Amino acid sequence: MARQTSFIKLEGTIGDVTFYKGANGSFARQKGGVSRDKILNSPAFQRTRENLAEFARAAAAAQLLKGAFREITLRAKDLRTHNRLYAMAMSIIKSDLVSDRGMRQFNLGDMSLIEGFQFNINAGWNTTVYARYTIQNGASDITADFEDFVPAVKVSRPTGATHFRFFFSAAAINAEANTVESTYVASPEVEITSQVTSGFSFSIPKLVIPDTTQVYAMGIEYLQEVNGNLYDLNNKVHNSSKIFLVEQV
Template sequence: MARQSSFLKLEGTIGDVTFYKGANGSFARQKGGISKSRILNDPNFQRTRENLAEFAKAAAASQLLKNAFREITLRSKDLRTHNRLYALAMKVIKSDLVSPRGERNFALGDHNLINGFHFNVNSLWGTAVFVQHTMETTPTDLNVAFPEFIPGTKLARPMGASHARMFLVATALNLAEGTYETNLVSSVDIEINQQPLTGFQVSIPKIATAGTIQVYAIGVEYMQEVNGGMYP
């Protein structure tokens, strides 16, 4: 690395030399590194090629999950949601115990690893809803039921919120084609008060498409009632 001492400070690349500005001045360095052709063909880089192949699959799977659950990411996400989805996809790919290294894929991994993923680590389900729910599956639907609870006690209440609603998202992912189908169902509005709420449940139809992976998510959103209208 060389420091530029001329009163003309260059930025950019000329030939094999790159000129750039750093925190401590302007510098120049010669282009280096390993060529793409060598990485793709040299037997010494076989492990690198295997890693790159699985990194690409994780990127595709995480982007598919992000798109499939856009109804949630529009409502609630944090600055690292995409990165955490990528890390989750990589973890699922590495759990594929059938395919050889470099050919492991999301479809053959342990999908139970998805359980418990939060789209917003700054607002977890357990810090917003303080009542346990039960899930029941039928051949056509997923039903989520809550025991009797007092909304004003069991639901966190953001400033200004007067009501809340639960919502379910169902998606069917086709990893081979990179496509998905998604449904969203919202509950009735729940007034956040001290009146017990009984028989509360939310149901969503399953998307039973052949060759897909079904994934479900639950969320809660809050509204403010103003002159008879509900505002997020």
């Protein structure tokens, strides 16, 4: 590191030299770093290579999860949803209790860690939907049965929204084969009024595919009525979705 003594103080990079201003003056330093060959071959960087290998697997797994939950992220997400999916993929890789460090695999990890994932942390499920319901986990489908509720009271209402609908999303993930099957089902639209809604329920068929992890999420999205037609609310920041069930088949 060299101190700049000229009356002209530079900032930025010229060639291999970076000029910068610090707390104690202006300095210049030559670009450095460890060579790629050393990182890939030196025994001193064994841990680095192990970390890089698992980072790469987490990135690939995150892409798989993004594809699996595409129907959801089109409707409900925040600015860091994809980053959080990557972090979740890394957590699953680290939960592999069979493989050596650096060789841990997404498909050998604890897939139940996916349960409870919120796709929009700015609109948490429990602070968006207050209506009481039960989930019926049947042999062939998943059903949400709602108790009587007043939409204007039991569902958060963003500006401009006149209606909402719930949705189910299901994904069958084969982490070893890197494949996904997914489905989406929307409920009937519900007007946000002070009238009681009774007997409300909707279902999604289960994805019974051998050797897969079944992931089920429920969400809510808002609509606006204009001249008798319903349109998706352009501002989706209030839409919410959460993974509520993970099963192995």
